[in-house]
Amino acid sequence: xxxxxxxxxxxxxxxREASGPLPDIEGKLKKASAIAVRINGDLRDxxxxxxxxxxxxxxxxxxxxxxxxxxxxxxxSHVMAHAVKDLFPNVxxxxxxxxxxxxxxxxxxxxxxxxEDLERIEKKMAEIIKENRPFNRKTLQRKEAIELFRKAGxxxxxxxxxxxxxxxxxxxxxxxxxxxxxxxxxxxxxxxxAFKLLSIAGAYWRGDERNKMLQRIYGTAFDxxxxxxxxxxxxxxxKKRDHRRLGKELDLFSMSDDIGPGLILWHPNGATIRRAIxxxxxxxxxxxxxxxxxxPHIAKLNLWxxxxxxxxxxxxxxxxxxxxxxxxxxxxxxxxxxxxxxxSNLRSYRDLPIRYAELGTVYRYERSGVLHGLLRVRGFxxxxxxxxxxxxxxxxxxxxxxxxxxxxxxxxxxxxxxVYLSTRPEKYVGTLESWERSTEALKRALEVKGxxxxxxxxEGVFYGPKIDIKVKDSLKRAWQCSTIQVDFNNPERFDxxxxxxxxxxxxxIMIHRALMGSLERFFGILIEHYAGLFPVWxxxxxxxxxxxxxxxxxxxxKVTQMFKAAGVRTEVNLDNEKIGHKIREATxxxxxxxxxxxxxxxxxxxxxVRKQNGENLGSMTVEDLLGLIKEDITLRR
RNA sequence: GCCGGGGUAGCUCAGUGGUAGAGCAGCUGAUUCGUAAUCAGCAGGUCGAGGGUUCGAUGCCCUUCCCCGGCUCCA
Numbered sequence: 151x152x153x154x155x156x157x158x159x160x161x162x163x164x165x166r167e168a169s170g171p172l173p174d175i176e177g178k179l180k181k182a183s184a185i186a187v188r189i190n191g192d193l194r195d196x197x198x199x200x201x202x203x204x205x206x207x208x209x210x211x212x213x214x215x216x217x218x219x220x221x222x223x224x225x226x227s228h229v230m231a232h233a234v235k236d237l238f239p240n241v242x243x244x245x246x247x248x249x250x251x252x253x254x255x256x257x258x259x260x261x262x263x264x265x266e267d268l269e270r271i272e273k274k275m276a277e278i279i280k281e282n283r284p285f286n287r288k289t290l291q292r293k294e295a296i297e298l299f300r301k302a303g304x305x306x307x308x309x310x311x312x313x314x315x316x317x318x319x320x321x322x323x324x325x326x327x328x329x330x331x332x333x334x335x336x337x338x339x340x341x342x343x344a345f346k347l348l349s350i351a352g353a354y355w356r357g358d359e360r361n362k363m364l365q366r367i368y369g370t371a372f373d374x375x376x377x378x379x380x381x382x383x384x385x386x387x388x389k390k391r392d393h394r395r396l397g398k399e400l401d402l403f404s405m406s407d408d409i410g411p412g413l414i415l416w417h418p419n420g421a422t423i424r425r426a427i428x429x430x431x432x433x434x435x436x437x438x439x440x441x442x443x444x445x446p447h448i449a450k451l452n453l454w455x456x457x458x459x460x461x462x463x464x465x466x467x468x469x470x471x472x473x474x475x476x477x478x479x480x481x482x483x484x485x486x487x488x489x490x491x492x493x494s495n496l497r498s499y500r501d502l503p504i505r506y507a508e509l510g511t512v513y514r515y516e517r518s519g520v521l522h523g524l525l526r527v528r529g530f531x532x533x534x535x536x537x538x539x540x541x542x543x544x545x546x547x548x549x550x551x552x553x554x555x556x557x558x559x560x561x562x563x564x565x566x567x568x569v570y571l572s573t574r575p576e577k578y579v580g581t582l583e584s585w586e587r588s589t590e591a592l593k594r595a596l597e598v599k600g601x602x603x604x605x606x607x608x609e610g611v612f613y614g615p616k617i618d619i620k621v622k623d624s625l626k627r628a629w630q631c632s633t634i635q636v637d638f639n640n641p642e643r644f645d646x647x648x649x650x651x652x653x654x655x656x657x658x659i660m661i662h663r664a665l666m667g668s669l670e671r672f673f674g675i676l677i678e679h680y681a682g683l684f685p686v687w688x689x690x691x692x693x694x695x696x697x698x699x700x701x702x703x704x705x706x707x708k709v710t711q712m713f714k715a716a717g718v719r720t721e722v723n724l725d726n727e728k729i730g731h732k733i734r735e736a737t738x739x740x741x742x743x744x745x746x747x748x749x750x751x752x753x754x755x756x757x758x759v760r761k762q763n764g765e766n767l768g769s770m771t772v773e774d775l776l777g778l779i780k781e782d783i784t785l786r787r
Numbered sequence: 788g789c790c791g792g793g794g795u796a797g798c799u800c801a802g803u804g805g806u807a808g809a810g811c812a813g814c815u816g817a818u819u820c821g822u823a824a825u826c827a828g829c830a831g832g833u834c835g836a837g838g839g840u841u842c843g844a845u846g847c848c849c850u851u852c853c854c855c856g857g858c859u860c861c862a
Contacts, residue, residue, distance in 0.1 A: 262790080262791055262792090263791085264791095264792095265792095349856060349857075350790095350791070350792090350856080350857085351790080351791075351856055351857030351858070352789070352790030352791060352856090352857060352858060353790080353857065353858045353859095354789075354790090354858055354859070357858065357859065358858095358859080359788075359789065359858075359859055359860095363789060363790045363791090363858075364790085364858095365790075365791080366790095366857070366858080368856095368857085394854095394855095398798075399798090405853090405854090407835075407852070407853050407854090410853095411852095411853070411854085465860095466860095466861085512862090514861085514862085516860080516861075517788050517789095517859080517860070518788070518853090519788060519789070519790095519857090519858080519859080519860095520788090520858095520859080520860060520861075521854095522855095525862090526860095526861070526862085527862090530862065532862070618862095630861080630862065631862075632862095633862070664862070666862090667862040668862045670862085671862055672862090696822090698819080698820070698821055699819040699820065699821095700819060701819080726818080726819070726820095727820090727824090727825085728819090728820055728821085728824085728825065729820075729821050729822060730820090730821085730822065730823060730824070730825095731823080731824055731825080732822090732823095733821095733822050733823055733824095734822095734823035734824055735823085735824085736823090737823055738823080744822080746821070746822065748820095748821055749821090750821080758821085758822080760822060764822085764823080766822075
């Protein structure tokens with residue numbers, strides 16, 4: 151068939167359209183810097199356009215689009231595998247997909263990779279890219295493919311092929327390197343502009359810990375050097391904000407080998423911030439009609455058997471301890487305690503909803519390899535609450551919890567979220583019907599609030615479905631904090647009831663919720679979110695008073711006392727040091743307000759004020775500055 | 788838990804089969820100074836812990852604890 155006569159329509163991402171014969175269209179695709187193309191809606195290699203025999207509509211796919219980036223990076227992972235295969239002929243290839251930020255490829259190698267290997271691989275990749283070999287697609291029978299890879303000793307590919315349902319499969323070849331792949335790919339290796347290999351890590355074949363541990367190389371690729379540089383400096387920024395590093399620098403918290411992994415020591419600075427958060431939390435909960443509780447850290451094993459934790463949550467619980475012949479457990483959750491408090495009295499339908507809240511410290515066993523600073527620990531304090539309500543109150547309660555959550559999060563500068571609805575997991579308690587009902591209740595509430603969400607199938611807790619809210623921090627990274635869980639099961643297990651208007655006993659519903667999640671994790675997130683530069687209301691030290699010379703000490707001490715009396719967390723630096731030194735020190739400690747006192751201030755009965763960021767507020771009175779700081783505190787900024 | 792890397796002064800890090808060094812911080816003294824580091828001196832380490840090899844180990848080997856990057860799992 152003569153391609154020249156076929157009319158082809160092209161549609162640009164911005165909505166513009168054009169049409170024409172094939173050669174024209176190929177030119178247009180090139181001009182649009184397409185790396186692949188959608189033909190009648192399907193993602194294809196650019197080279198497929200040549201073979202179009204019929205009318206078709208095309209859409210250029212560029213690096214700018216999500217799928218374009220995926221193709222681009224996936225192709226880069228092929229080039230990396232090619233390079234590794236060249237350098238390590240004995241390598242067995244596993245899989246090499248693109249990820250949100252880049253790509254990886256898993257290899258089975260007979261020796262561990264080193265950072266020097268990464269450099270060699272990068273060099274090799276650069277050569278392959280320079281050669282600009284075309285990516286060629288081949289299809290063949292699955293059986294043939296299995297034979298081909300078997301001969302090549304590519305056991306992992308054979309395993310993958312055996313599980314593919316289709317009879318025919320596609321392979322991609324570039325510069326003699328062949329890989330099983332669905333495609334599409336960029337037209338040729340030379341398309342790849344800027345790439346970088348980032349790290350080496352272990353990864354189980356198919357993510358299953360019973361399988362062999364492979365070596366994974368992570369990398370990323372961009373079509374412009376500038377964007378790669380930008381991404382790398384983003385990684386630098388992430389490193390700078392690392393809460394473990396800032397935690398040490400700002401003396402916020404630590405962990406001790408002598409105490410044990412995953413157990414946090416809150417230093418005075420960290421504890422001050424925590425207290426500010428807790429005070430805020432308590433005040434707001436009181437306003438929102440929550441009753442605040444305290445409960446013990448251990449309880450009889452029996453309780454946990456009754457609650458189902460022992461059956462469904464044991465792998466996260468510590469071994470029981472024996473006390474006078476009875477076994478006790480460190481608590482992994484607070485709910486059974488709150489239930490006991492509810493049950494300590496007869497409840498009427500008029501009492502509901504009853505909202506119990508507790509900053510409850512729980513202990514969960516986490517495998518040693520997963521611990522991570524404050525973000526993953528073994529002992530942590532949840533900002534937990536349990537709402538006991540009638541079934542007809544569920545939706546309203548969930549709605550008000552959602553509002554409350556968003557309000558709390560917003561106070562910390564989180565205003566973007568990803569919302570997930572997690573449904574019934576494999577291990578669960580309760581009836582299918584109650585799962586159905588509670589899932590529906592959560593869904594309805596999300597819809598009423600107009601929050602867009604995605605469903606996380608099977609990710610619910612064993613006793614009920616949940617809504618999880620992930621906040622986006624100032625670097626747009628998503629962190630799991632809030633969780634709202636409906637529970638029809640625990641009230642059943644503990645025979646929780648209330649007296650209805652009919653004089654009979656009814657079963658309330660429980661809603662478990664945590665807004666910040668855990669104080670430890672939330673604190674870790676906040677440190678990174680603020681890059682250690684806490685807003686004034688949270689800052690461990692809100693004002694530093696710095697003197698020019700020793701003769702200013704007396705006045706400075708007096709001012710300090712006034713600040714402290716006004717409730718401002720203040721430190722005074724009377725050291726025999728130059729003012730530049732004191733400013734530098736206070737700035738590094740990220741103290742928001744720096745107050746300078748010298749001869750001039752004393753004669754004028756004033757203060758010179760400088761902010762952490764170097765901004766000079768000039769001269770003002772003690773009252774003026776206290777006013778400013780107190781306004782920051784009240785407005786939580 | 789698994790794979791890989793690592794643990795040296797309070798912190799950041801250098802170093803070697805012959806029992807350790809820098810910068811910052813600390814202390815002392817001099818200096819009394821105006822918006823991100825004044826100068827000098829001093830002190831500071833069972834080189835993560837235990838065992839082994841060796842005439843001799845911080846270094847080599849084994850075990851163990853902890854940390855880091857991931858996998859898996861999760862607040």
